[in-house]
Amino acid sequence: MKHTAHFEFWPPRIAKSLTLPETTIYDNLAITAKKYPNKTAYEFYGGSATYSQLLDETEKMAGYLEQECQVKQGDRVMLLMQNSPQFLVSLFAILRVRAVVVAINPMSTTKDLQFFLEDGDIRLAFIGQELYPKLEPLLGTTTLQTVISAAYSDYIDVGKALAAIPGEVKAPAKELAKTVSWKSALDAAQTPSDYAGESDDMAMIPYTSGTTGAPKGCIHTNCTVQANTTGSYHWMTMSPDTVVLTSLPLFHVTGLTHSALNPILAGSNMVIMTRWDRDYAMKAIEQFQVSHWINISTMLIDFLANPQLADYDISSLELVGGGGATLPIAVGEKLRQRTGLDYVEGYGLSETMSHTHFNPPNRPKLQCLGIPAFGVDARIIDPMTGEELGVEEEGELVVHAPQMFKGYYNQEEETKSSHMMLDGIQFFRTGDIVRMDNEGYFFIVDRVKRMINAAGFKVWPTEVESILYKHPAVQQACVVRSPDEVRGETVKALIILDPEYKGSVTSEEIIEWSKGQMASYKYPRIVEFRDSFPTTSSGKILWRQLQDA
Template sequence: MTEAYWERPWLRFYPPSASKEVAPPEGSVTAYVAEAFRRWAGRTALLYYGRAFRYGELYEGVRRFAAGLQALGLEPGDRVGLYLANSPQFAIAYLGILWAGGVVVPVSPLYTSHELRHQLADSGARFLVVQDALLENAQRAGVDLEGVVVVSLKEALPAWQRLLVRGLPVPKGPGVYPFAHLLRAEPMAAPVSRGPEDLAALPYTGGTTGLPKGVEITHGNLLAAHRMIQSFNPFTERSTILAFLPFYHIYGQVVLLLGGLLSGARLLLFSTPDPDWILEALVRYRATHFFGVPSLYEVLRDHPRTHWVNWRRLEVVLSGADTLHEATAEAFFRRTGREVAEGYGMTETTSASHVNPRDRVKRGSFGVPLPGVQALVVDPDTLRPVPVGEVGELALSGPNVTRGYWKREEENARSFFAEGGFRFFRTGDLVRMDEEGYFYFYDRAKDMIKYKGRPVFPREIEEALRAHPLVKAAGVVGVPDPKVGAYPKAYVVLEPEARGKVTEEELLAFLRERLAPYKLPREIEFRGELPKTDVGKVSRRELREEVEGGAA
């Protein structure tokens, strides 16, 4: 049965447009940018709160910004931090850094100065591009930088909106430059020569323990990921894409920003994911592609304006970055008549590695491997493939897989192994594959609870809790106990009308009908809210830290 992984049963369900393999990328991202931006120079690339930016304008801005960086002393391979929200300036800076031969270090605008300091210091960044509202945070980080470029999002707004927004003054001083200052440079005619093996981006991923690690993403990784995704769900110059997912995150960065701009599409750009604006833009601009995260679909399932949109007309409605709970998918389908196609990916796989074919969605599955991806489900201890249908750790190989973690040799030794002539990356996720080649997520291997030697998956308990009509959110972690190893503890957020009315015993009675006795939480704690990651996932790491610190 383990031979089935190598036979790739999922190929039978590829859409007609999809290739079965992906040719090895050649050249750099910027070579493709130059071709695409010249080809579609007169077309709208970005629409930012009503202001249109043509491809030709972006092309000019990218080349001028690159020249401005070079004038500041940027050398090929230098790392540049990018600390700002979605905006036209983000697109110009990201591509301009690559054009100048630099490496982008994207940073979440939600990060504290402490988190920013680690990322800049660990990456060895020489320069930082920062939003004016985040400049004080960046200064508190205390990292010695050779140049700080300050961006005002106000400058990208339509003229009438700029009158309503108060900007922040850019402080004068050595090493601090307004973004507009760099755009005055004479544009670089051609990008600095880089190859597919050269580093392009260094995003950081937190994992479940320890400090975030830099993930080495090459030009070849970015181009391969783009080809793989486009082969499955292609954009064209007729596509209009909602781009509210954060560009600092690999999902928004690769699927939307690069995917859209390298395909001649039009991106409807938002700095903040306001549901009212998103729904209005979907209708007004007749969007064709919608990419979201589970927490947004949870909002939209009950939003009073969701019915404005003819969801069945859209070419793609997709969810990624976290597990889409079946209760959310069902509620959204009842409301809209549209199945959400779930996908899967990681920073280490340069965004997506799996997605549901849009005409053959299996609810509860995150789909099939993209073209060029070889997937195995292996025993976490032996690294040997397990029989089809059994749960094991997902391992992935392909041209989109990172070459490794930045300055983490021990981590690299643990994370990669060879099998069947392929180099595989251990995702740390527990999954299973069915006989048709569709994959199903169970849990993070590090989150699994061992109760008297039996595996207990927190997600299974969370799904059971969320099936209760009065439960809004749930998080489950293991509490160490020398008698049993660990037992599950649940943190629950009730719907507003149920708070103070639903008891722990009532929820346990509900769970007893759905879970084996050993899977039942020993404790249920009610909360007003749960800690979230910056992409909307329940942060089990923070809940575990509470347990370990005795705060729970």
């Protein structure tokens, strides 16, 4: 049964349904450039550009793709870059010629890149010049034939930058063998043919992060991408005068939707950061009067721990939120003390082009996925039987939504097995275990595959982690299973200590404390201290890597 309890807590003055536009993602940029041609589109380490300049470069690059590289509708094009103006130009140029954007994690290895090129039958790639050594061995030995290489330094102004500029951003343009330089592609000043893009065109193939086996490409159309772009634009009450801190990586669906597509739809200013730097973020918020910042909890933890933060005026912030990993309650309270703002969490997947759930900004709950977004039918089932469950019952989240992908690229069987029918409607099985409270807010319990079976009892690592975060010494925690002769599996906690507690708290003390905080079968029997955790570039802890180790 479709749930409606959450409508009582819907953001005020926002309609409960949303008619989606039939325009395309490229149209969003073209319309904004027509409405606000002279408005600043982005700030980038001292450099900046207006919306008409952004559109002009997009048109020239699209002309080059079409006229010189013979890129056609439906061709997959790799976008391998860090956050930069060139990322935006490349993205919209690909969409302008009705080709398909395949944005890839810049941390990928040569072997990873070979997989993506072959899986997507990709002939052309846009890259940041610093990533070329990883791609060079694949040029001509795989499907890859053409590489357009960009130097981020072409778009900066060192004299106006607020703080230290990352090395790869400052690096001057290099002449790379076998590549086309960004500048020469733009200087060709080619004109693309008239735009005839449609809502149902395949637009993007983001890849799942591969935490559960080989990455899978998720097919998204302009329409599925517009669902979340338009939905979050309304949800976040954005306007042309909104200023967004673009610190999440843009290759990732959350960063792309909330920190680029959203502000471009609104005509907002994006303050682009190529890599996370808490000093730069702090200065940028003050200097540019940043109002909206979607981040990941690890960024916010680092930002609030900055001893210089009290010296800066960050009162322009109106909305701070994110997803990917739940925010520790203590950090949420610290944010409220510092800014008066509540952290607004959301939940989503590559398969749903970012969020399916979002907390109402006017009434968020901490450590909560939020309520279903516009048009989302979210239900909870028993993962074994498929039977629908009720309030406060733990089960697998399944969703039917306008932002739902059209299937995995070239993977019919995977597509079929990840969906199910319920009440005659097709739902996507997320693989996430959740529960819903009586107000219709959803809470993560864990991944189906993460469950620890301790002497027959189910232990969900995320629940144990959220309790560990209440201990003042715990800065970050990751819970994994450990083999146990008696219990089969037992709970092991890997912990990064807050610097001021290093050397003054023992693992035994944390185990003892845990006994008083959770059921006897849940508390960690083993605690190990670490200096760091492996993470994805979007900041998620790679629990599987820690588990395997």
